[in-house]
Amino acid sequence: MEKRYEEFTGGDGYLRHFLREWISRGEISSSNEEYSQIITFFCYFIAFNYLYNTFSYNVCGDTKCRESEQIKRFIDFCTGVGKGFITELEAFNPFPLLPPDAEIFSHVKNMRYCKNSNKQNFEPHKSIKDLFLNIYQVRCNLFHGSKAMVSSRDKNLVKESNIVLKHLLDCFL
Numbered sequence: 001m002e003k004r005y006e007e008f009t010g011g012d013g014y015l016r017h018f019l020r021e022w023i024s025r026g027e028i029s030s031s032n033e034e035y036s037q038i039i040t041f042f043c044y045f046i047a048f049n050y051l052y053n054t055f056s057y058n059v060c061g062d063t064k065c066r067e068s069e070q071i072k073r074f075i076d077f078c079t080g081v082g083k084g085f086i087t088e089l090e091a092f093n094p095f096p097l098l099p100p101d102a103e104i105f106s107h108v109k110n111m112r113y114c115k116n117s118n119k120q121n122f123e124p125h126k127s128i129k130d131l132f133l134n135i136y137q138v139r140c141n142l143f144h145g146s147k148a149m150v151s152s153r154d155k156n157l158v159k160e161s162n163i164v165l166k167h168l169l170d171c172f173l
Contacts, residue, residue, distance in 0.1 A: 023044065041158045047169050075128055103153050104134055105131070105134075135161045
């Protein structure tokens, strides 16, 4: 198990250093709540992106698959095999952190193509993998300029995503 953990992290402590840096950037408060939530989301997602890319490269040896597939494999790792050597993941359950009617549990449209990108069996209120795919879609919509943070729903999606991302990132510190 220890060898697999070192393969995942690279063994030199850089992964934890990288995560700490971006988490601390995300925690810097701002007087503007909306601005603060967006900056926090960007910082947390950068750290999360580093996690699943590191996992894909160091453990799976694969970086050519789509980001959504990398996220699925990483979340499978975090909710299954990974629990064996990252003990903090044993307690990883983001659902109690959010209200049952959280926006992130509902469908998030792919704004790039203005369509609903969720499949019929997509259940972010039950599946951690689907929850993180929703968070990824929020990221895509923000990064590609399709979320204006005008509606309360958009604000809630970002705020709730921050809660879930921070919970996962803390497991790796």
